[in-house]
Amino acid sequence: MSVCEKTDLNPYLYRIINIREHCTWVIDDKEKATVKAESYIRGGISRVLRQSELFEKPLDINPDVLVIGGGIAGMEAALSLSGEDRRVFLVEKTARLGGISLDLSGLLPGQGEVINKKIESIMEDRNIRLFLNTRVENVIGFLGNFEIELVSGEDAETTEIMTGAIVVATGCGLFEPGKSDRYSYSGSDEVYTSLSIEKMFSGDEGVKLRSGKQPSSVALIHCVGREEKNYCSGICCSYMMKLAGFFKNQSPDIQVTEFYRDLCLPQKDDQERFTAAEAAGVTLTRVSDVSIKGTDVSFERMDGEKNEQSFDMVVLAPALEPSADTEELADLLTVPMDESGFFQEVHKMTNPVGTSTDGVFIVGTAHGPKGVSDSMQFARASAGQILTRLIPGEKLIPEVKVTEILEAYCTGCGNCLEVCVYGAIYSDDSRGISVVNEAVCRGCGNCFGSCPSGALRTKHFTNIQLYREVDEALR
Numbered sequence: 001m002s003v004c005e006k007t008d009l010n011p012y013l014y015r016i017i018n019i020r021e022h023c024t025w026v027i028d029d030k031e032k033a034t035v036k037a038e039s040y041i042r043g044g045i046s047r048v049l050r051q052s053e054l055f056e057k058p059l060d061i062n063p064d065v066l067v068i069g070g071g072i073a074g075m076e077a078a079l080s081l082s083g084e085d086r087r088v089f090l091v092e093k094t095a096r097l098g099g100i101s102l103d104l105s106g107l108l109p110g111q112g113e114v115i116n117k118k119i120e121s122i123m124e125d126r127n128i129r130l131f132l133n134t135r136v137e138n139v140i141g142f143l144g145n146f147e148i149e150l151v152s153g154e155d156a157e158t159t160e161i162m163t164g165a166i167v168v169a170t171g172c173g174l175f176e177p178g179k180s181d182r183y184s185y186s187g188s189d190e191v192y193t194s195l196s197i198e199k200m201f202s203g204d205e206g207v208k209l210r211s212g213k214q215p216s217s218v219a220l221i222h223c224v225g226r227e228e229k230n231y232c233s234g235i236c237c238s239y240m241m242k243l244a245g246f247f248k249n250q251s252p253d254i255q256v257t258e259f260y261r262d263l264c265l266p267q268k269d270d271q272e273r274f275t276a277a278e279a280a281g282v283t284l285t286r287v288s289d290v291s292i293k294g295t296d297v298s299f300e301r302m303d304g305e306k307n308e309q310s311f312d313m314v315v316l317a318p319a320l321e322p323s324a325d326t327e328e329l330a331d332l333l334t335v336p337m338d339e340s341g342f343f344q345e346v347h348k349m350t351n352p353v354g355t356s357t358d359g360v361f362i363v364g365t366a367h368g369p370k371g372v373s374d375s376m377q378f379a380r381a382s383a384g385q386i387l388t389r390l391i392p393g394e395k396l397i398p399e400v401k402v403t404e405i406l407e408a409y410c411t412g413c414g415n416c417l418e419v420c421v422y423g424a425i426y427s428d429d430s431r432g433i434s435v436v437n438e439a440v441c442r443g444c445g446n447c448f449g450s451c452p453s454g455a456l457r458t459k460h461f462t463n464i465q466l467y468r469e470v471d472e473a474l475r
């Protein structure tokens with residue numbers, strides 16, 4: 001591009017020919033590689049001669065950001081983004097900030113008292129506008145320019161805001177153990193979920209049986225719902241070790257047994273936790289199968305030996321699953337969901353916080369199961385992308401090689417609307433045709449093959465350009 005600019009040519013009148021990966025690196029015979037390179041170059045020249053000049057259309061942007069969800073991930077995103085020249089609208093559907101983390105009796109050792117400190121910082125930050133008991137009702141727009149409608153409280157008061165980006169931090173739900181008959185979970189006997197035990201530990205009275213007595217034996221069952229969900233939640237083994245420690249602190253003589261199939265302890269400090277649990281006398285029993293009746297645990301060890309053991313109390317670690325709102329929000333924001341039902345990222349490794357809707361980011365457990373530290377890191381990663389792309393006072397240059405619809409050929413059949421994953425095409429009902437929003441289109445060409453009337457044309461990928469390139473390369 002800069003070569004074109006230096007010679008006063010339009011910067012888009014170029015074509016890159018990859019003779020390194022496509023020729024020299026894959027063909028040992030130098031003669032043959034040269035012949036192939038020459039044909040590629042001929043094809044490229046032929047194509048570039050048919051390219052037309054393209055012009056960038058800089059767009060004004062709004063640097064403000066909407067963060068949906070006031071858990072640790074949403075709070076971290078809001079605090080990382082707020083500043084003198086950037087407001088953050090933090091929207092939480094419940095009456096309090098903190099999400100699941102606020103119900104925990106304590107985080108894993110080494111994670112500190114992070115939640116309450118973040119809540120305090122949010123309250124003190126004058127660039128963050130907090131909306132509690134609020135939901136997002138409507139969203140239209142694209143990176144740099146979103147128009148959003150919020151609905152708050154019982155009287156459904158509406159507020160309209162405009163932002164340049166949206167961070168989704170709506171967290172996750174928990175697998176309902178009652179859905180599987182393996183755990184005989186009704187919520188009324190001495191079988192509890194890990195979250196309800198966390199809540200009891202954070203109260204003044206600690207963990208007690210329904211009779212008011214402290215339990216003298218407890219079974220901690222890992223991986224509840226893992227088979228049904230078909231993925232590992234990655235965090236339960238660590239926090240079950242934490243809970244084992246809390247039980248031992250409460251009553252050192254308590255008999256704690258953890259039933260697990262595979263231990264997932266990926267973090268740096270996890271081995272320390274495992275060793276500490278063993279040293280405290282926690283029994284770790286690896287099983288290939290486990291089921292519960294009342295508080296009797298039937299299990300099969302890895303060598304096939306079957307056994308049964310009775311406990312005063314059973315604690316289940318349910319899988320983290322997509323939150324109840326995921327589908328509705330995915331629809332509202334035009335963001336796809338992955339095969340597990342969480343929001344789908346652009347790329348697992350290179351862009352795990354971005355989505356196919358440019359300007360919409362997913363962080364924390366809305367993206368998939370993870371702990372507090374990773375949730376915060378995702379939040380900071382999304383903030384990094386927004387801070388570098390939405391710079392106050394600067395304009396945004398959208399993709400130039402976009403698709404256009406030739407009005408005269410379009411019958412308004414709507415095929416192209418269905419295939420555009422970026423939601424870049426809309427229907428203009430008054431004219432009976434479809435229209436591409438050039439600010440949203442990425443020029444991916446997906447829609448191109450879907451048009452029965454030949455009305456779609458992706459700039460720099462027109463039929464004539466492609467035919468001429470192939471023709472010349474094969475000559």
Ligand SMILES: Cc1cc2nc3c(=O)[nH]c(=O)nc-3n(C[C@H](O)[C@H](O)[C@H](O)COP(=O)(O)OP(=O)(O)OC[C@H]3O[C@@H](n4cnc5c(N)ncnc54)[C@H](O)[C@@H]3O)c2cc1C
Pocket residue numbers: 068069070071072073074091092093094096097098099100101104106107108111134135136169170171172174194195198235239242323325329363364365366370371372373375
């Ligand atoms: C029993 C248990 C113990 C755990 N122990 C630990 C631990 O010791 N250490 C650790 O690192 N991790 C632990 N975790 C994991 C930790 O809870 C999560 O990593 C963390 O809560 C993720 O934060 P988040 O902000 O992504 O989601 P959440 O905490 O779930 O917050 C999401 C927020 O979004 C709000 N929301 C949802 N939908 C909407 C909507 N449509 N509009 C507006 N707001 C919405 C919710 O009300 C909530 O406030 C534990 C998890 C469980 C279940």
Ligand code: SF4
Pocket residue numbers: 402403419420421422423424425436440441442443444445446447448458
């Ligand atoms: S080229 Fe891709 S992004 Fe653009 S309208 Fe077609 S399908 Fe959508």
Ligand code: SF4
Pocket residue numbers: 405409410411412413414415416417433434450451452453454455456
């Ligand atoms: S597929 Fe073609 S004819 Fe149908 S709406 Fe899209 S551009 Fe128009």
